[in-house]
Amino acid sequence: MHTLQVSLGERSYPIHIASGLLDRADLLAPHVKAAQAVVVTNETVAPLYLQRLKNTLEKAGVSVIPVILPDGERFKTWETLNLIFDALLGAHCERSTPLIALGGGVIGDMGGFAAACYQRGMPFIQVPTTLLSLVDSSVGGKTAINHPLGKNMIGAFYQPRLVLADIATLDTLPERELRAGLAEVIKYGLIRDPAFLVWLESNLEKLLARDRESLIYAVHRSCANKAEVVAADERESGERALLNLGHTFGHAIETGMGYGAWLHGEAVAAGTMIASELSRLLGWLTADDVERVRRIFSRAGLPVVAPGLGVARYLELMRHDKKVQDGRLRLVLLRSVGQAVLSDVAREDQIGEAIELMCT
């Protein structure tokens, strides 16, 4: 087993990474100091992994209150959040009752937001089961729901007490979801870890074939990158914004196309292509660099062309981005492949040109 630490003073927490962790009562028990725990999951994940987690918790003397939500990005809403609150109140959960999110990023983001809000904060544990949630969303404490006008618009920073990353859950993950998770893995290489990008270029086929050791390495290195960034800038006043590469365009795609039409990772891949093209227009990347970015996403089976929403619509959606400051767009761009920057230097006509060049 590999263990990383997210260093945030008294709110520091471990990320355990290995196969078979769902059965490890010894790892869960120290963080579940209560007679009951809530497990928030969804209709797809529950039949696969809820019973196993329940058995493990029961072994540790903890009884489980399951909350099973409808599955999908389109349910990352106020209405679904309220279903969690209804269940917590219905079961007389206390402030000290731990809430465990078992599932992908949608469950983690909503479970975490519910944990942050219920009685102003209950202990929260992440048990991610998609590649995307293993490498990104379970770490760092961003929790949120969507609004019809923008992604993750209502939320809170709320750190988990533990991340239990059981790689074996990837055995049942659909192919398209595995590929979507790779978008965030590739992101770490592009923004701050060029050696990891080179490793990914050599090992992508092994990851797609779900080679266990390669997956563990990719999850570990991704989480190590994220943990370092989050420890340095928990609330995104600087460096953390770099984790948003491709997201200003990507979130516009997700909102503009209707939540769920494009997977988050797919939208991030296409959004990163626009950001790369814009970086080229600014003279920072060469055409060969952009081709290198295109090639890795394309080999991962991710979209490298964005949907043609029209430049005006992209810009309208992008104005809701959380990095907007004094009404000005700030975008994560690439100074070079492996080094991202947050910048407001791009003019609107250049942004529009990059969108047009990268859209269908």
Ligand SMILES: NC(=O)c1ccc[n+]([C@@H]2O[C@H](COP(=O)([O-])OP(=O)(O)OC[C@H]3O[C@@H](n4cnc5c(N)ncnc54)[C@H](O)[C@@H]3O)[C@@H](O)[C@H]2O)c1
């Ligand atoms: N908080 C953060 O830092 C952060 C980071 C990245 C993404 N996100 C958010 O995460 C969400 C995307 O997460 P995601 O890609 O995990 O999508 P998801 O949560 O929708 O899960 C993808 C699909 O896989 C299913 N699934 C989950 N685990 C499975 C398993 N082991 N076997 C079979 N099926 C399984 C789910 O039911 C769902 O249908 C987006 O809402 C995005 O905004 C948040």
Ligand SMILES: O=C(O)C(=O)C[C@@H](O)[C@H](O)[C@H](O)COP(=O)(O)O
């Ligand atoms: O953890 C972060 O910080 C990220 O930006 C990670 C992103 O991959 C993730 O999609 C995040 O939810 C986006 O955050 P937002 O603040 O743009 O909603």
Ligand SMILES: [Zn+2]
């Ligand atoms: Zn993301």
